[in-house]
Amino acid sequence: MSTESEITVVQGGRVIDPASGVDGIRSVVIREGKIASVAERADAPAGARIVDARGKWVTPGFVDLHVHLREPGQEYKETVATGTRAAVAGGFTSVCAMPNTVPANDNTSVTELMLARAAAAGLARVYPVGAASKGRKGEDLAEYGELKAAGCVALSDDGSPVMSPALMRRALEYSRAFGLPLAVHEEDLHLVGKGVMNEGPTATRLGLQGIPAQAEDVMVLRDLSLLELTGGRLHICHVSTAGAVRAIRDAKRRGLPVTAEATPHHLTLTDQDVAASDYDPDFKMNPPLRSEADVKAVREGIVDGTLDAIATDHAPHSPEEKTLEFDAALNGILGLETAFPVCLDLVRQGILTERRLVEALTISAARCFSLPGGTLAVGAAADLAILDPGLAWVVDPVRGHSRSRNTPWKGKRLTGRCVETLVGGRRVHRLEDSR
Amino acid sequence: MNAEGVQRAVQRISHEVLERARAEGSLEGLALVGIRRGGVPLAERIRAEIGRASGVTPPLGTLDIALYRDDLSHRGAAPVVGPTDVRFPLEGRTIVLADDVLYTGRTIRAALDELVDFGRPRRVWLAVLVDRGGRELPIAADFTGARFDVPEGHDVQVRWRENGAAEDSVVVREGGKP
Amino acid sequence: MIGRHRHLIGLEPFCREEILEVLDLAISMKEVLSRPVKKVPSLRGKSVVNLFFETSTRTRSSFEIAAKVLSADALNWTAAQSSTTKGETLLDTARNLEAMRPDVLVVRHSASGAPGFLARNLGCSVVSAGDGAHEHPSQGLLDCFTLRERFGSLEGRTVAIVGDISHSRVARSDLHALPKLGAKVRLCGPPTMIPQGVEQMGATVHHDLKTAVEGADAVIMLRIQHERIGDPLIPNTREYSKYWGLNARKAAEWLKPETVILHPGPINRGVELSSDVADGPNSLILDQVQNGVAVRMAILYLLAGGAGEGARAGKV
Numbered sequence: 001m002s003t004e005s006e007i008t009v010v011q012g013g014r015v016i017d018p019a020s021g022v023d024g025i026r027s028v029v030i031r032e033g034k035i036a037s038v039a040e041r042a043d044a045p046a047g048a049r050i051v052d053a054r055g056k057w058v059t060p061g062f063v064d065l066h067v068h069l070r071e072p073g074q075e076y077k078e079t080v081a082t083g084t085r086a087a088v089a090g091g092f093t094s095v096c097a098m099p100n101t102v103p104a105n106d107n108t109s110v111t112e113l114m115l116a117r118a119a120a121a122g123l124a125r126v127y128p129v130g131a132a133s134k135g136r137k138g139e140d141l142a143e144y145g146e147l148k149a150a151g152c153v154a155l156s157d158d159g160s161p162v163m164s165p166a167l168m169r170r171a172l173e174y175s176r177a178f179g180l181p182l183a184v185h186e187e188d189l190h191l192v193g194k195g196v197m198n199e200g201p202t203a204t205r206l207g208l209q210g211i212p213a214q215a216e217d218v219m220v221l222r223d224l225s226l227l228e229l230t231g232g233r234l235h236i237c238h239v240s241t242a243g244a245v246r247a248i249r250d251a252k253r254r255g256l257p258v259t260a261e262a263t264p265h266h267l268t269l270t271d272q273d274v275a276a277s278d279y280d281p282d283f284k285m286n287p288p289l290r291s292e293a294d295v296k297a298v299r300e301g302i303v304d305g306t307l308d309a310i311a312t313d314h315a316p317h318s319p320e321e322k323t324l325e326f327d328a329a330l331n332g333i334l335g336l337e338t339a340f341p342v343c344l345d346l347v348r349q350g351i352l353t354e355r356r357l358v359e360a361l362t363i364s365a366a367r368c369f370s371l372p373g374g375t376l377a378v379g380a381a382a383d384l385a386i387l388d389p390g391l392a393w394v395v396d397p398v399r400g401h402s403r404s405r406n407t408p409w410k411g412k413r414l415t416g417r418c419v420e421t422l423v424g425g426r427r428v429h430r431l432e433d434s435r
Numbered sequence: 436m437n438a439e440g441v442q443r444a445v446q447r448i449s450h451e452v453l454e455r456a457r458a459e460g461s462l463e464g465l466a467l468v469g470i471r472r473g474g475v476p477l478a479e480r481i482r483a484e485i486g487r488a489s490g491v492t493p494p495l496g497t498l499d500i501a502l503y504r505d506d507l508s509h510r511g512a513a514p515v516v517g518p519t520d521v522r523f524p525l526e527g528r529t530i531v532l533a534d535d536v537l538y539t540g541r542t543i544r545a546a547l548d549e550l551v552d553f554g555r556p557r558r559v560w561l562a563v564l565v566d567r568g569g570r571e572l573p574i575a576a577d578f579t580g581a582r583f584d585v586p587e588g589h590d591v592q593v594r595w596r597e598n599g600a601a602e603d604s605v606v607v608r609e610g611g612k613p
Numbered sequence: 614m615i616g617r618h619r620h621l622i623g624l625e626p627f628c629r630e631e632i633l634e635v636l637d638l639a640i641s642m643k644e645v646l647s648r649p650v651k652k653v654p655s656l657r658g659k660s661v662v663n664l665f666f667e668t669s670t671r672t673r674s675s676f677e678i679a680a681k682v683l684s685a686d687a688l689n690w691t692a693a694q695s696s697t698t699k700g701e702t703l704l705d706t707a708r709n710l711e712a713m714r715p716d717v718l719v720v721r722h723s724a725s726g727a728p729g730f731l732a733r734n735l736g737c738s739v740v741s742a743g744d745g746a747h748e749h750p751s752q753g754l755l756d757c758f759t760l761r762e763r764f765g766s767l768e769g770r771t772v773a774i775v776g777d778i779s780h781s782r783v784a785r786s787d788l789h790a791l792p793k794l795g796a797k798v799r800l801c802g803p804p805t806m807i808p809q810g811v812e813q814m815g816a817t818v819h820h821d822l823k824t825a826v827e828g829a830d831a832v833i834m835l836r837i838q839h840e841r842i843g844d845p846l847i848p849n850t851r852e853y854s855k856y857w858g859l860n861a862r863k864a865a866e867w868l869k870p871e872t873v874i875l876h877p878g879p880i881n882r883g884v885e886l887s888s889d890v891a892d893g894p895n896s897l898i899l900d901q902v903q904n905g906v907a908v909r910m911a912i913l914y915l916l917a918g919g920a921g922e923g924a925r926a927g928k929v
Contacts, residue, residue: 193844201810207725207747207782279726325703325724502653513918516641552650
């Protein structure tokens with residue numbers, strides 16, 4: 001077990017740190033849990049722990065802006081401990097935990113509970129996201145000051161949209177007092193209706209009720225328009241449609257303070273995968289998998305920076321909630337342990353550069369919520385991911401670290417895996433140890 | 436058996452049926468029912484011959500026994516079902532059931548079960564072109580064209596011109612099952 | 614169908630030959646229904662369980678009669694809507710039933726994909742009697758049978774399907790089968806009732822009833838639900854009936870003398886179809902019902918009539 005007073009040298013790996021513009025073979029020296037130096041050569045002092053990273057990538061630990069840790073209240077699906085274990089296994093050293101817990105995180109107690117659990121687990125750093133409205137009911141503002149003081153880094157009613165434009169306006173305005181970004185889950189519930197998958201020819205063929213892309217677009221357009229009125233910081237969660245990407249690109253061009261994220265599945269899967277899976281509820285999530293044109297636009301959005309970050313929307317559910325007929329199954333899939341190889345595939349296809357991939361998972365994400373981390377700059381906390389981009393493995397949900405198993409990549413062969421993770425210089429994950 | 440032999444056998448059967456029907460006074464109530472597919476040409480020819488010889492042409496029906504087989508659970512796939520066509524009432528009639536080859540007797544058992552679901556004939560006679568022995572049920576033919584003792588593991592095939600053969604023949608080959 | 618399929622979940626995976634196989638067999642089955650003794654021993658000792666999560670007297674009875682004519686034992690199991698937090702899940706219900714070793718499970722459910730889900734998780738053969746808006750394969754087959762009986766062949770024929778296509782599993786099954794038999798399909802309804810991308814399934818779309826049915830050889834009218842709460846697709850049935858309903862006057866003016874009328878039932882008389890057309894000389898609606906039993910007999914025979922224990926164990 002490494003301790004913070006040790007000196008660790010991570011040698012021989014390809015360090016990719018977009019925040020400081022580094023991409024090449026470097027040695028990273030860690031002292032007292034912080035980055036001491038990143039240089040082409042480093043002499044390892046006596047007693048230093050050497051980590052051999054030859055053939056691997058060394059990046060800042062990934063920052064996930066959007067995970068559901070399910071604690072308090074739904075520990076049967078996941079806990080802070082199991083969720084952060086899955087996170088570090090996937091190379092994520094910081095995760096933002098959404099407030100749709102039971103009870104909702106609209107108060108100090110729940111925030112403090114999450115932080116206490118995270119500290120006890122001692123794995124990934126957890127940054128709670130507080131609710132935007134009391135109980136996430138979309139009626140009254142939550143206490144943003146309290147939430148910030150307790151440790152929340154952003155506000156969201158995620159899982160639910162804020163249907164009332166009036167409340168959304170006030171939320172944006174009030175959040176300005178505390179400098180907290182408002183992370184929004186965009187869907188107009190009236191347009192969604194009883195829909196369970198993307199509306200289109202595939203839904204027609206499968207006989208499933210469809211959710212039109214416009215259900216997301218109208219809300220994105222609404223909230224960007226409100227942002228013009230109110231100012232503040234708007235962050236659009238899990239962008240999935242071409243219309244939304246277009247609107248965000250336009251808004252940024254006009255200088256509006258908006259950031260956005262996309263999930264690995266919205267970058268790589270389409271509604272046709274629902275059909276191909278034969279109604280498998282592990283392909284059911286919200287927003288749903290969209291059309292090829294939408295996926296293309298989301299990819300372009302990540303490439304050109306319209307969409308700042310990749311965030312997993314890791315949403316564990318128990319088998320009782322997923323092994324049902326499609327209509328009845330809950331929305332959501334796991335994402336922490338598969339994000340890297342799934343997105344790396346886009347690099348292999350020439351759609352994304354390695355630099356941009358790492359950037360979207362690290363510094364760009366951190367900046368959305370003004371989080372520390374996402375960088376290997378000297379003096380930064382030594383949160384690192386050591387990744388083997390060529391390691392092939394078969395996804396076995398039973399052996400994953402999450403308490404749940406709902407992943408569409410079950411049984412699939414993926415290439416790329418995190419082999420070691422350090423948080424504050426401590427090793428919190430090593431692939432061989434967890435086999 | 437060659438074509439000539441088949442024709443002679445058919446003629447003999449037809450006249451035997453006619454004689455017996457006359458003797459028992461049931462010529463008017465006679466009807467022929469051929470079991471698909473091999474028994475149908477036999478039934479047609481007997482019918483034509485009786486018509487020629489007596490001036491009275493009995494009605495003709497065809498029976499497909501697929502739905503009445505006793506071995507459905509043992510076969511891999513459900514057997515193909517062909518059309519059954521019995522348009523005349525059976526009550527009071529003497530039905531001459533016709534099949535090309537009599538072997539285990541199971542086909543005839545199935546045919547009898549099916550026939551009885553159409554009505555209650557006065558009596559049923561069985562006419563076969565070839566009796567090859569190997570009975571598994573107590574079934575006997577009333578009119579037989581020829582008797583061959585064919586060992587197991589051999590197939591007896593009757594080829595009829597009506598079913599597409601170049602000429603009539605009865606062929607014994609290795610292989611095949613009942 | 615033989616060998617290749619253990620289940621009948623939909624007509625989408627069936628090729629033309631397989632569809633014709635079922636239709637040809639149904640001819641023999643229909644003949645059995647015309648006999649004085651309407652019973653054949655083919656499925657004696659086999660059991661057919663009807664697991665209906667949506668009430669339906671006609672389809673269920675049709676399958677029940679079909680099973681009984683084939684001498685199978687038929688059991689009806691009506692379950693309340695499954696997979697609620699209060700009730701048993703769909704899988705639990707089906708597993709409980711499977712413990713009684715049925716040979717065929719006939720399932721109707723409001724969730725698309727439910728029969729397929731059961732087929733993957735159970736050992737017996739599964740026949741879909743309708744799932745959500747996905748498919749109603751036995752209805753599709755009996756529609757084809759009825760039309761083929763009337764026209765001899767469907768090659769080059771035009772069939773118009775009128776109604777709430779977006780929610781219709783019958784329309785989808787018809788759409789999978791009819792083109793494979795050579796027919797052209799026209800779909801008709803108000804724009805709110807035509808689902809996205811349905812042209813890709815091989816049909817042309819019309820919003821005007823007249824252009825949809827003119828020159829068609831057959832018109833299949835679908836039932837319009839009186840109300841669909843929360844997401845109204847039409848203002849009311851009165852307006853629907855005026856623009857998309859079929860009555861004697863429209864039939865006389867727009868249809869050919871030999872155009873036939875079909876409806877999967879139950880009919881909302883006066884809404885999509887007037888009584889005089891429903892009961893008129895060109896209506897094949899009652900033939901559909903009769904043919905339904907024959908077609909379902911053919912389906913049950915093909916799925917349960919062959920493989921016994923040994924053969925079943927070897928199949929996927």
